Amino acid sequence: MTASFGGRASSVRFERVTKAFGDFRAVDAVSFEVAPGTLATLLGPSGCGKTTTLRMIAGLELSTSGRIWIGEQDVTGLPATRRDVSMVFQSYALFPHMTVIENVAYGFLVSGTPKAEAQARAELGLELVGLKGYGARLPSELSGGQQQRVAVARALVLEPQVLLFDEPLSNLDAKLRRRVREEIRDIQRNLGLTVVYVTHDQEEALAVSDKVIVMRNAQIAQEGAPRELYEQPADRFVADFIGDANLVEATILATDGGLATVSIGGVEVRVPGRGLPPGPVLAAIRPEAVLLVDGGDGLPGTIGKAAYLGRHLEYTIASPVGELFVIDRRVDSPRAVGSGVTLRFGDRIALVPGEG
Incomplete structure (x- = not known):
């Protein structure tokens, strides 16, 4: 299974995508592309449209207009259940009454995967994020950083074409944020994953990204490599x-x-x-x-x-x-x-x- 992780990494492409809530445009005619096997960060202040953009990739919000592509598939009208993506939430969203291994295996079990296979795949997922041997613990017995890694493992084992992170480090202290962001970047590089990552933290975006997409007032202000944005800001x-x-x-x-x-x-x-x-x-x-x-x-x-x-x-x-x-x-x-x-x-x- 290790060899198959990241093997289906796909591009993400937005073509003039708009999301309106009544008269309010949360995202306004946004176009960008994330290459397969790279990490792109949507960066901007609160209310700029970055989380809505992420949710449209996941299918948790459907666009008002424009086209969204994952790889060669037009997923614009597809619901979340028919998109091959996994999302790691800010709150981790772990089941407190389940053990760590049960949390990681949950997606397999609800889809009818045999229990033994689900267990084996979940154990490999925990090993990938450095939590081998933690499977019998409850989430409450883990640190915040360990809980975040469990959430990453749960998303990874489903082998999505695209892995999404929504402010994944905001609940961690400063020292732990640095360590966990390095772990996320290492996993992404080692497995060749396509990752779209949302944060409002400029340092975090510069540290983990191949591409940074800076958003302002529902539109893209500038996109490029971290060094390019730092040394050649558009405005x-x-x-x-x-x-x-x-x-x-x-x-x-x-x-x-x-x-x-x-x-x-x-x-x-x-x-x-x-x-x-x-x-x-x-x-x-x-x-x-x-x-x-x-x-x-x-x-x-x-x-x-x-x-x-x-x-x-x-x-x-x-x-x-x-x-x-x-x-x-x-x-x-x-x-x-x-x-x-x-x-x-x-x-x-x-x-x-x-x-x-």
Whole structure:
């Protein structure tokens, strides 16, 4: 059975899909494609349409218009029971009175699979998620991360063409979220699964995804690889939503090949020009792109807030171009609130076209 896991991974394709509830459009003419064997994340703030999009893939919501394809099959009008997908819910949705092995085997048993076969397949599923030997326990005897892995195993053993995750880590603490997201990514890669994953957590999306689809107001704002979205945001919204960018007004003074000379408050930097012409522009300055020095050339600033976070210091700094959020890795040299500082800029600055 191990060899067959992930063997039927299929693409997912939306063609101008809309979902309306009365006059309200939860999803508006959305088109995208997820390649077989890849993990794509639907990312965006609450109410942007990402969960409705996921539910339409699952067949839990039917589209108002447009076409939905899983592999070569048009599933637009098919109910959830006739789509070869499995979904892992935010709440895990485990049966508390059943053992772990019974939870994982449940889908087989209700479909009439012989008990011995269902048991064997469930045991393999638990082994895949690192829970071999836990089958006799009740969900209440497991940690939150272990319960999440049981939910993943229950979905995996059905060998779906597409595996769906709806905010799977939101009930876990920060340290456990990191570990479980790594486990989900490892399973997806090792088994070659097609996964569509919903989250509002930007760091989580960047960490697990082959493709990130950023949604805003029921539409797609931008899609691409994590690095592409971080370093080449399409507009102000994406730049601000992905990675705590400081958005400041700047001016492109000149371009030379693929680089641009940009003035930020009178300080000149050379950054990728993105094909933009000379003139006013927005600069998305990442918190780690600002170097704090004492005196010399640069932008003057004053430390407004300071926080120690173990691995780094976080500062809020008043400057001529506005308030800047800065991350400093030099934890042994903290700066006092109210002290002056000079700001210099590295090359992790993305020019954002227009004011959009």
